Amino acid sequence: MQVILGISFNKNKSKRIARWIIIILPVCIMTSLIHEPLHRKMFHYETETEKSYIDKTNETIVDIIEPVTKNKTLINTIYRSTTTRYVWCVIHYSSTFVQDYNISILFFHLIVPFLANLLSALIIIFGNARQRSRAQINQTIQEHVRQQLNEHKQLLISPVVLLILSMPRLVISVLPGCVRTSRNLWLYLIAYFFSFTPSVLTFIIFAVPSKLYMKIFRNTLIAWRHRTHRKLKNVK
Known part of the structure; x- marks a missing residue:
C-alpha cells in the first residue's frame, strides 16, 4: 500500500486494517471449509495380495489362474492369498451441489492467494x-526494474513454489472417495502430506531466498x- 499511496500512506490506519484482516481471514477460511468435517465418514476395505498357485501333485509354483489342460491331463490347482484390512476417513458428498461447491472452494483457495x-x-x-x-x-526504467527484480525475487519465487506444492492435495481432493490405493498406498500418502510442506517450510520458502530477510535474521x-552471553556472565 505504501508503494501505491506514496506520501498519503497512513501507517497507523494500515496497522489497524492488518489486525482486522488477521482476525477475519481465518474465520472466513474455516467457514468456507465447514462442509468437509460434516461429510467425513469411515471407509473400511480389504485388499488381497497376489495369489500363489500351487500344483497339488508336485507342489511347484504354476503361473496359471484357471485350471488348464496340458497333454490331455487336467491339472488341479490351489492358491494361497493374504488379505489386509484398511480404514480410511473419506469425504462423501450427498449432493452434486456440495461436491461442486467443494471443488470451487479448493480452486479458490489455491488460485486467489497465488x-x-x-x-x-x-x-x-x-x-x-x-x-x-x-x-x-x-x-533507465528497465535498469531499475531489473534491480528491483533482483532485490525482491523471493516475492515472485514464493507464490510459484506454494502453487506447485499445493497441487498434489488439490488433485487428491477432487479424486473419488473410493479409489484403489492398495498397490500405491505410501505414494498416495506421501503426495497428500507433501502438499502441507508450505506451512512447515515457511521460513525456507519466504525468508531464505531474500538477502534482506536473511541479513535481518x-x-x-x-x-x-550476545544477549545470552551477557546474561550467563551475570549469573556466574
Missing part, C-alpha cells in the same frame, strides 16, 4: 522502479547470542 501474492510482488517491483526512476534519472541471531 494471484494476490503475485500481483502484490509485481506492484512492489514496478512501483519502486517507477519511484526510483523519477529520483535517479541517470538510469543473521543480525537477530547475533544480537540474541
Whole structure:
C-alpha cells in the first residue's frame, strides 16, 4: 500500500486494517471449509495380495489362474492369498451441489492467494522502479526494474513454489472417495502430506531466498547470542 499511496500512506490506519484482516481471514477460511468435517465418514476395505498357485501333485509354483489342460491331463490347482484390512476417513458428498461447491472452494483457495501474492510482488517491483526512476534519472526504467527484480525475487519465487506444492492435495481432493490405493498406498500418502510442506517450510520458502530477510535474521541471531552471553556472565 505504501508503494501505491506514496506520501498519503497512513501507517497507523494500515496497522489497524492488518489486525482486522488477521482476525477475519481465518474465520472466513474455516467457514468456507465447514462442509468437509460434516461429510467425513469411515471407509473400511480389504485388499488381497497376489495369489500363489500351487500344483497339488508336485507342489511347484504354476503361473496359471484357471485350471488348464496340458497333454490331455487336467491339472488341479490351489492358491494361497493374504488379505489386509484398511480404514480410511473419506469425504462423501450427498449432493452434486456440495461436491461442486467443494471443488470451487479448493480452486479458490489455491488460485486467489497465488494471484494476490503475485500481483502484490509485481506492484512492489514496478512501483519502486517507477519511484526510483523519477529520483535517479541517470538510469533507465528497465535498469531499475531489473534491480528491483533482483532485490525482491523471493516475492515472485514464493507464490510459484506454494502453487506447485499445493497441487498434489488439490488433485487428491477432487479424486473419488473410493479409489484403489492398495498397490500405491505410501505414494498416495506421501503426495497428500507433501502438499502441507508450505506451512512447515515457511521460513525456507519466504525468508531464505531474500538477502534482506536473511541479513535481518543473521543480525537477530547475533544480537540474541550476545544477549545470552551477557546474561550467563551475570549469573556466574
